[in-house]
Amino acid sequence: MNLAEYARQDATALATLIRGGEVSAREVLECAVSAAKQLNPRLNAVCEWMVDQAFAELERLPAGAPLAGVPFMVKDLLIQLEGRACTQGSRLVRPVPAPQDSELMRRFRQCGLVAFARTTTPAFGAHVTTEGLRTGDTLSPWSPAHSCGGSSGGSAAAVAAGIVPLAHANDGNGSIRIPASACNLFGLKPTRQRTPSGPYFGDLLGGRGAEFVVSRSVRDAALVLDLVHGPDAGAPSWAPPPARPFLAEVRAPHPPLRIAFWSRCYSGAAVHPDCRLAVETIARLCESLGHHVVEMQPDFDWIDFNSGLFTIVASGTHATVRAAQVASGVEMSPETMEPHLQQMWAAGARIQAHQVHEAQQRMAMAQRAMGRFFAAHDILITPMLSRPPARIGELTRPELDAEAVWRIFAGDDYSPFASIFNVTGQPAASVPVLINADGLPIGVQIAGAFGREDHVLALASQIELTRPWSNHRPGFFAGNAAPDERPPVWPSSRVDLSPEDRLP
Numbered sequence: 001m002n003l004a005e006y007a008r009q010d011a012t013a014l015a016t017l018i019r020g021g022e023v024s025a026r027e028v029l030e031c032a033v034s035a036a037k038q039l040n041p042r043l044n045a046v047c048e049w050m051v052d053q054a055f056a057e058l059e060r061l062p063a064g065a066p067l068a069g070v071p072f073m074v075k076d077l078l079i080q081l082e083g084r085a086c087t088q089g090s091r092l093v094r095p096v097p098a099p100q101d102s103e104l105m106r107r108f109r110q111c112g113l114v115a116f117a118r119t120t121t122p123a124f125g126a127h128v129t130t131e132g133l134r135t136g137d138t139l140s141p142w143s144p145a146h147s148c149g150g151s152s153g154g155s156a157a158a159v160a161a162g163i164v165p166l167a168h169a170n171d172g173n174g175s176i177r178i179p180a181s182a183c184n185l186f187g188l189k190p191t192r193q194r195t196p197s198g199p200y201f202g203d204l205l206g207g208r209g210a211e212f213v214v215s216r217s218v219r220d221a222a223l224v225l226d227l228v229h230g231p232d233a234g235a236p237s238w239a240p241p242p243a244r245p246f247l248a249e250v251r252a253p254h255p256p257l258r259i260a261f262w263s264r265c266y267s268g269a270a271v272h273p274d275c276r277l278a279v280e281t282i283a284r285l286c287e288s289l290g291h292h293v294v295e296m297q298p299d300f301d302w303i304d305f306n307s308g309l310f311t312i313v314a315s316g317t318h319a320t321v322r323a324a325q326v327a328s329g330v331e332m333s334p335e336t337m338e339p340h341l342q343q344m345w346a347a348g349a350r351i352q353a354h355q356v357h358e359a360q361q362r363m364a365m366a367q368r369a370m371g372r373f374f375a376a377h378d379i380l381i382t383p384m385l386s387r388p389p390a391r392i393g394e395l396t397r398p399e400l401d402a403e404a405v406w407r408i409f410a411g412d413d414y415s416p417f418a419s420i421f422n423v424t425g426q427p428a429a430s431v432p433v434l435i436n437a438d439g440l441p442i443g444v445q446i447a448g449a450f451g452r453e454d455h456v457l458a459l460a461s462q463i464e465l466t467r468p469w470s471n472h473r474p475g476f477f478a479g480n481a482a483p484d485e486r487p488p489v490w491p492s493s494r495v496d497l498s499p500e501d502r503l504p
Contacts, residue, residue, distance in 0.1 A: 003038075004479030006031035007162030010217040010470075011070045011224075014165060015112070018069045025058050025069025029114060032071035035163045035478035036117060042144065042476055043161060045154040046117045047076050047135045050084070054116035057109075065112030066227060072113035073167040075155050077121045079105055079211060080200055089151075090123035091134050091336040092321065094328035103196040103232040104211050108168070111227045119154030119167060123338055124320055128178050128408060128415050129395045130154055132338055137392050140182060141474035142440055146389045149179030156183040156214050162478035166215035166224065172205045173313070173410060174418025177430035180214050181384035181443030184432045184469055186460060187214045188221050191451050192425030194239040195225075196232035203236050205316065208422035216470055218461045221429075222246040225453065240451040249457040251465065257291045257455060259283070260373075261381040265412045266302040266420075275383035278433040278442045282381055282463065289462055298380065300369035300420075301362075308362030309419055310347075310406050311355050317341065318348025340409075343402040367424045374426070374449035379459055382417045384430045384443040390414065417445050427453045431460050432469035439475075 001023045009017070017023045033051055040046045054071075061068045074081065077088050080102040085095030101109070108115070122132045130138035130153025140148040141161040148157040152169035156179030159167050169176045171189040180187025189210050197204050197211060204210065212228075215221045225246045231238035263279040264270055287293045321332070321341065330336055337345070373380070395408050407413040421428040428447035436442055448455040 001027050001031055002479065003031055003035055007035065007478035009165060011067055011165040011215070011220045012217070014070050015067045025061065025114070026055070028069055029054060029058065029071050029116065032164055033116060035161070036158070039161050039163060039476055039478060042139065043141060043157045044136055044138050045119055045157040045161070045163070046073070047120045047154065048084070048118035049116070050118070051116050054114050057114050061112050061114075062110055065110065066223065068112030070113055071164045072108065072115045073117045073119045073155055073158050073164050074105070074115045075121055075152055075168045075170060076118045077125045077151065078170055078201065078204065078209075079168060081105055081115070084118075087134060088124050088324070089121040089132055089134050090324060092123070092324040092328055092330050092332065094330070102200060103198045104228060107196070107228040111224065119152075119158055121151045121154060123341055124317070125151035125170070125172060125175055126317060126341060126344070127151060127395070128174065129390065130179070131392065131396050133336065139392065140389060141476040142183065143475070146391055146440060147182060147395065149182035149389065151175040152214060153179045156180060156185055156187070159183070159185055159214050159216060160474055161476050166213045166220050168211070169214045170209060170211040171422065172209040173422055174415050176210075176212060176214060177384055177418055177428060177445060178415055180430040181432075182389040182441060184435070184441035184443070184472060184474070185214050185216060186218050186221055186429065186431060186464070188212060188225070188429040188453070188456065189421065189427065190225060190229070190453060191239040191427045193231065193235060193237050194229050194427075194453070196228075196230070196235065198232040198234055205422075206312070207425055218457060218464050219247065219250045222250050222457050242454060246453060246457055249454045250461045252458070254458045257378040257459060258376070259286050259291045259293045259379045259381060260296040260377045261293065262295065262297045263383065264297070265386055265416045266297070267412055267416070269412045271383050272387040274388055274434070274436045274442050275386060278444050279381055279383055281433055282431070282444050285463065285466060286381070286459070289466070296377075298370055298373045300366045304362050305366040305420065306411060308359035309410060309423065311351055311359035312363070313410070314344050314348035314402070315351045315356050316348070317344040318351070321345050338396065339398040340396060340400060340405045343400065343405050347402040363423050366420065370420065370424045370426065371450070378448065378452070378455050380447045382445045382447070384417060384445045386412055386414060386416055388436055388438065388440045388442060421447050424450070426450050427456050429456050429460055431463055433467070435472055
């Protein structure tokens with residue numbers, strides 16, 4: 001198997017080839033490592049190598065594991081690997097090896113996934129771009145001048161570049177969906193507590209956080225969700241179990257869905273024409289597929305919600321940074337903490353306890369409003385971002401004050417659509433739609449009712465089948481003869497479009 005052959009496959013196809021004896025797990029891992037060594041100097045997506053350990057793990061893959069031997073990468077945030085330190089992308093964090101795997105990591109290993117590197121993230125995952133002091137800037141495979149998104153930017157860049165078919169990611173305010181949109185990937189944020197967060201955490205970010213993966217195909221995401229979902233010991237809550245396997249939703253016939261779409265910011269402000277076009281394109285496609293489609297905005301108080309979320313996030317940032325500093329003994333300074341974090345930390349220091357309590361009540365009211373909306377609709381389609389991916393340095397300018405930082409992080413200036421679904425706990429995914437005139441990916445968000453990943457996966461699968469986004473490859477892609485040139489499109493008859501090739 002050469003690099004070009006390797007990079008054309010999704011995880012399901014690679015596992016099928018390995019299981020059938022057409023290629024060995026060692027050959028596949030060698031391709032992945034070779035792709036990483038070739039492209040990482042251009043992308044800066046890897047912050048730690050675990051290559052020797054990965055090759056050793058090939059000798060003890062779980063028997064019959066559905067994804068046995070598939071190369072994998074793990075984000076340097078929240079998830080823990082036994083004997084490895086998680087730095088959270090910050091210079092304030094003292095690296096301490098974890099005593100055991102996180103439960104999710106244990107389940108990834110049970111799937112047969114072989115992790116050979118950790119991927120970059122901004123400090124504490126607290127930005128919509130992967131730029132920071134500890135690891136520098138992670139670049140988009142589509143354009144080295146542009147951001148790959150954040151905070152799961154290293155994972156998204158590696159998957160988009162064909163280094164691995166999927167990679168671990170997590171999402172507290174869009175951190176799976178934003179980089180998926182910026183890198184032309186499928187990025188599902190599952191329902192709250194669908195995937196485990198123990199034993200190191202309870203409800204991530206008070207329920208706003210979720211752990212999962214970014215992938216190139218919908219079926220990979222569905223399969224991995226089947227393999228890792230479910231509560232772990234001591235989980236504070238758990239998502240309702242699915243009626244049938246998530247993979248069964250992929251390419252399966254479904255009755256028409258009740259779909260609403262909205263192509264403006266929740267404030268009423270206009271989004272970039274490319275982002276509006278992407279939403280309208282998918283809305284028309286859904287109508288042509290027989291779904292019931294209406295244009296409608298969710299009825300919740302955006303200003304009240306957004307200001308309350310700022311209170312919660314800023315106070316949480318202050319607490320997180322303070323805890324890291326106390327644990328490490330590292331002084332906060334311009335050399336150890338990024339300007340945007342300094343702004344949010346200072347804003348959080350001014351917030352009082354009663355303000356946090358009041359903000360939580362505002363979040364509860366927004367959750368009730370969205371619950372009522374999804375009693376009448378199965379899916380909401382919105383832009384994923386309010387504009388195309390930003391240039392490197394544009395979102396991290398040191399002169400930005402806390403208000404400007406927030407407008408980028410969760411307001412109209414960049415990412416106003418993600419946070420509501422972190423608060424409500426509903427499943428939401430970024431789905432690739434188009435490559436704009438500047439060669440940058442534009443995605444849309446499709447969100448479902450609480451616990452209804454089946455609707456999200458079914459619709460995403462229909463979009464993938466009718467508009468196969470993997471037909472488009474970035475300039476930096478594994479196996480390209482000339483990585484600076486745009487390669488030809490992928491064959492439309494990819495193995496993952498054939499239902500009979502699906503893993504049981």
